[in-house]
Amino acid sequence: MLDDQFSLDGTLAAPNEPSFETYGCKVFQESPQTPDRLKPDIVIEREFKNGELTAPDGRRIKFWGFVDPKSPDPVFREPVYPSPPMRVRVGQIVHTHLKAGKGPHTIHHHGILPTTFNDGVGHVSFEAGEYTYQWSPHKPGTNLYHCHRNTVLHFEMGMVGLIIVDPKYKGRGWLSDDGPQYHAEQAWVADDMDPRWHEFSHNEGLCGEDVGLNRFEPKYFLLSGVFNNRTMTDPRAVATVPVGKALLIRLLNASYSVLRVTIGVDAEVHAVDGSQLGLHDWNRPFTIKANQPFDLTSAQRWGLLIKPTQRGEIKARMEFRHWITGKIQDNGRGVVNTKIVVT
């Protein structure tokens, strides 16, 4: 069954056998064709591009982004932080076409469950100059994609964006084809930045140099790309929902801190990671009471439904806490405040 080897234009569609050297320093680098390729329903383009942000203190911070060269929205043709979201429907055959530019990169669709070739981890498959990742989501939910080369650095540098999978038939506005429905949605992508890391090269530390990638000391804190001096006003961070209607918050901890979240209103948790609750006998949605803090660690996602019963503003606070000391980062400054406006 496993003996016949299939040659695909000279590329063997079998996993590379890792060795000590290929684990990090000399990772497999290839640009193979996609095995078992089907005709796609949707093609998502991603290319690498350097970007720069200006922090509230005036400091210019380099970042690396995926851009969408064919996006109808010109904003996404240039680097943004975080990278442009992907939005697809359950059952679609999706092709993510990566052109890495000068250095190799990968795309790991986190929360999506494809074959090894399409999973984007170099040391068990390959890092790509160019490759088309093939996947077809089987369930709706909130996921993320990111580069998995020298991941510790490339993830921090901004090569990360949301993947939203809508239900097959009802599409946007529904958590699944069987409900529940939401009327407004807000992505809260929490992130932190250590400016020391943002001077590094793509391969920093890969071949054994001690560059201190075990130490992460963030000085900047963002929500959905907005620095925390503007998260009470910027529409990328502030949620808006009419009274009596349901707001879906897609909350992702894209930081390297333990994110302690407090929301001033009851929130029903309808999804954890990429899975909706209540579809099987072994789980069900649950409620987080108003002002009851809860923690999300790196890459966790929660889908929160909020149904405000009166007009006004609801406060939300996110504390970025150190993974060892548990203290709020940057001597207590690692906090994002934002709000939900109920109209």
Add this chain to the structure above:
Amino acid sequence: MERRQFLKLSAAAAAAGTLSPAMAEAVNPRDPPKRIVRSGRLHLTITAYDYPMIDGTLVYVNYFEVAGEGIGGPNGRRGLHPTIWVMEGETLDITITNKDNRPHAFAVTSLSLSATPIPPGGTRTYSFKVPPPGSYIYHDPYNYPVNRILGLNGALIVLPSFDTTTPPPGNSPIPYNLTQQTLEVRALFDALGHGKFAGNKWVPELPEDEDHPRDLVWLTSEMDVGLARRVADGDEVDGSVWKSSFTPSYFMISGVSGFETARHEDLADDAYSYAGLIEPEGYEGQPTMIRCLNAGLCTHSLHIHGNDIYQLTGTNSAGGVVVNDNIFALDVWSMPPMARKDMLLPFVKPFDAPVWPPIEEKFPMRYVMHCHCEMSNTAGGGNYPQGMVTHWEMLGTYADYKRKKGLL
């Protein structure tokens, strides 16, 4: 560094360790990995080593080791910080001999054992009835948490009595006793073997002719080279003060990192054998338990690729095992210090692969598991991904498995 150089260092460290006569059944390193079940009496020594990290750096560590079975012993690395597998209801006599030059002690999460330190050269026996089924950490609580972080930690796994299942009509093997089982955990174990979980039920013990353990331990920990150097130099490190300056630079699963956490042909025999106790391997439809325990001081955020994973247990404030009554399918699970979570990896097909079984792409499917607080994926300040990462391997479809067994 070159691999050859690394292997040489490993051999040097082994030679420096305690070489004692064989006292346990030796393992053929290339045999299928099997767990070593300990019960009744167990003699552990506390021993100091200069031990090689994945990049070859020698770091001063303290390990519990099976008496007479340290580095160079018949079970190789399995003799170090051994996983203790015991059956519910048993009484365990664990004798600890302190071969180090500092005082030590012995504790098991959720149990009250004597906290009186064992002086250098001393021996003490701890007798206790094992706690209910689930996963526990044994460790040295003396000068908390310094000695634990220096390496004095291990896993104690309690299994329910033989033939424990969910109630009829499910009758599914399950690693928790009838009192512990929630309706939800029963529903999940009863669902294994058909529908989206087509294949086998979970099985606690493998048939003789099968290769792949379906009950594994991932015990996470970290090493701080600066701390190790201070202790090795005889510095009296005060644990309560030191903790805030903890700066780990090596990140381990069950004591090994990166390349050594999965079975690679060019690993030395002992390392290959040991990796088999970490890396899940099997066919589609062969669900596998993974006992996740964090003996370190970092809050880790473990992430698995290829399958969602089910969190079966947590702990209460007294350290007791709690079987969950709301069981989530996760791809990330948080592991604060001393967290213990039993996870079930269903070993199902990757549901988002539009062609399955694959035709042009070949087995095995390899999927990584790593901590997503990515600083832990480094070794010595760089060297991604030689840290807290392993992978799991799907060798073929369930039909492939049945063909191999002659069932098709």
